[in-house]
Amino acid sequence: MSTAPLSAPAKLGRLWRTVRWLKLRQLTGRVSMKLRRPRVDLRSAPPRRAAQQAWVTPPARRPSLLGPTRMRFLAEEHDLDECGWDDPQRPLLWRYNQHYFDDLLAQGSAQRLTWHQALMARWLHDNPPARGTAWAPYPTSLRIVNWVKWWQGGAQAEPACLHSLAVQARWLSQRLEWHLLGNHLFANAKALLFAGLFFSGPEAQRWSTAGRHILQRELEEQILADGAQFERSPMYQALALEDVLDLINLIQSQAPPDHAARQLEPRLRHHARAMLHWLRCLMHPAGSLARFNDCAEGIAPNHAALEAYARALGVAARFAPKDEVTHLQPSGYVRVARGAALALLDLAPVGPDYLPGHAHADSLSFELSLHGQELIVNRGTSVYGDSARRWLERGTAAHSTVMLGAHNSSEVWSGFRVGRRARVTAAVLDGWSVSASHDGYRHLSGAPVHQRNWQFEAQALTVQDRVQPAGDELARARFHLAPGLTLRQDNAQSWLVEAAGQVRARVSVEHGQASSEDWLHAVAFGSLVPAQTLVVQLQEGRSSTRWSWNA
Numbered sequence: 001m002s003t004a005p006l007s008a009p010a011k012l013g014r015l016w017r018t019v020r021w022l023k024l025r026q027l028t029g030r031v032s033m034k035l036r037r038p039r040v041d042l043r044s045a046p047p048r049r050a051a052q053q054a055w056v057t058p059p060a061r062r063p064s065l066l067g068p069t070r071m072r073f074l075a076e077e078h079d080l081d082e083c084g085w086d087d088p089q090r091p092l093l094w095r096y097n098q099h100y101f102d103d104l105l106a107q108g109s110a111q112r113l114t115w116h117q118a119l120m121a122r123w124l125h126d127n128p129p130a131r132g133t134a135w136a137p138y139p140t141s142l143r144i145v146n147w148v149k150w151w152q153g154g155a156q157a158e159p160a161c162l163h164s165l166a167v168q169a170r171w172l173s174q175r176l177e178w179h180l181l182g183n184h185l186f187a188n189a190k191a192l193l194f195a196g197l198f199f200s201g202p203e204a205q206r207w208s209t210a211g212r213h214i215l216q217r218e219l220e221e222q223i224l225a226d227g228a229q230f231e232r233s234p235m236y237q238a239l240a241l242e243d244v245l246d247l248i249n250l251i252q253s254q255a256p257p258d259h260a261a262r263q264l265e266p267r268l269r270h271h272a273r274a275m276l277h278w279l280r281c282l283m284h285p286a287g288s289l290a291r292f293n294d295c296a297e298g299i300a301p302n303h304a305a306l307e308a309y310a311r312a313l314g315v316a317a318r319f320a321p322k323d324e325v326t327h328l329q330p331s332g333y334v335r336v337a338r339g340a341a342l343a344l345l346d347l348a349p350v351g352p353d354y355l356p357g358h359a360h361a362d363s364l365s366f367e368l369s370l371h372g373q374e375l376i377v378n379r380g381t382s383v384y385g386d387s388a389r390r391w392l393e394r395g396t397a398a399h400s401t402v403m404l405g406a407h408n409s410s411e412v413w414s415g416f417r418v419g420r421r422a423r424v425t426a427a428v429l430d431g432w433s434v435s436a437s438h439d440g441y442r443h444l445s446g447a448p449v450h451q452r453n454w455q456f457e458a459q460a461l462t463v464q465d466r467v468q469p470a471g472d473e474l475a476r477a478r479f480h481l482a483p484g485l486t487l488r489q490d491n492a493q494s495w496l497v498e499a500a501g502q503v504r505a506r507v508s509v510e511h512g513q514a515s516s517e518d519w520l521h522a523v524a525f526g527s528l529v530p531a532q533t534l535v536v537q538l539q540e541g542r543s544s545t546r547w548s549w550n551a
Helices: 008-019 024-035 092-098 109-126 137-152 159-173 182-198 202-222 234-254 260-281 303-312 388-394
Strands: 070-073 076-079 324-328 333-338 341-346 366-370 373-377 402-404 424-430 433-438 449-457 460-468 475-481 486-491 494-499 502-511 513-524 527-537 542-548
Touching (some): 109 159, 137 182, 137 234, 159 182, 159 202, 182 202, 182 260, 202 234, 234 303, 260 303, 260 324, 333 449, 373 502, 402 449, 460 475, 475 513, 475 542, 486 527, 502 513, 527 542
Antiparallel strands (some): 070 076, 324 333, 333 341, 341 366, 366 373, 373 475, 402 475, 424 433, 433 449, 449 460, 475 527, 486 494, 494 502, 513 527
């Protein structure tokens, strides 16, 4: 990517290319969020609603509370006594995590009961209503849900915490994230429904009605026909699936038979089945998620845990087929399973036009597993915020696709912004051949188009790239190898991919000039490991690379 500073006109142009896609509701919501400051309502909490049937235990995450005040989030560990609840030296996402209370539901949480009780009491004392990061709408939403889920699972609810939960729900109901929409607004609505069904009475009814109306609309907007969450990140897909399953759990546990929330359950179950199938399709055989857009392991519950949760709630979906080309056309991905190989291809748009914040410039990238182990990957996500690493990880060079010069295929910038967007066109699936092109470089001289073809055989994959017109920009195709794999040049046009001295694949560069690069691969947030990349420079605007393996 280009790191040269932009002129004022260039910055203005980029800003226009970014904001022109926003919805009017986002613009008015941003003004309202800045100017409107609702009153804190400290009235007593409504009465608690009686349960209708047993609560199903949700998936448990890894522990994040390592001691009474010792917290670990995003591979970064600090003590509450040293950093407090809102330390400006800590990244915003880290501070958000402090206020989620995920550890209430983490593995082995029962053994940390006294820590949790003390931490909740301290949170109440240190975070008065409407002050600081604690009361931002998103962490407030996740905290409401986690507290309710904890109590639904049998934990004792202290009167002060019940009162705080009601105060939080009242505050949230007036601070909905209309300026962001997407998964943030969905989380807000989920929290209102959780509070509305946990409590009873007229006020609780208003919360549940508001949450239900938003969810009804957002389910149809955010879940595509093939089951994909519309931001097209497998990580956020898993989180959204957990949300939908949680809502099913809540409704069947708490909603009386005549409650309006019962109307949501059939749609939630329909979407959950489709979402589960899509997630299965975008997974590697070993269980890791395809790294398209913002995606990292360890944030969402793993696939096995979500499968078990779905089964316990009576949600079943068909498995992704073997030895078949599966086109997830509404979201734009293709899954190819043939013999020992599984390939996941990105023919998707960057995301919803008005909400591309988690998008990467990864058009026509792909990932490949052989014999159940990852071979070709994208480099993943290790950080949010606005930093050089964040820009790199969102850029085209960090993905297994073609980059022209220092230009990204989509104009990703800042932490969560996208200006100019690549459009994938001419997608053709013909037997074991998949072809597509994108126009993300159309602003360059000659308006070049990147075309890519994947041709699958029983024990080989040929990837052909073409940039037309070729122009003056240096075009490179990168094939990022999974960590633990190494490249060894066999001859001028042939390379071996090895793991622990064993050959995993052979690469024949049939057209183009190949070399290797060292990279850092994002295993998870805050975790980078060394890895290698095969780089193929296009010649006369084209390259052809054949990957072969044993049966």
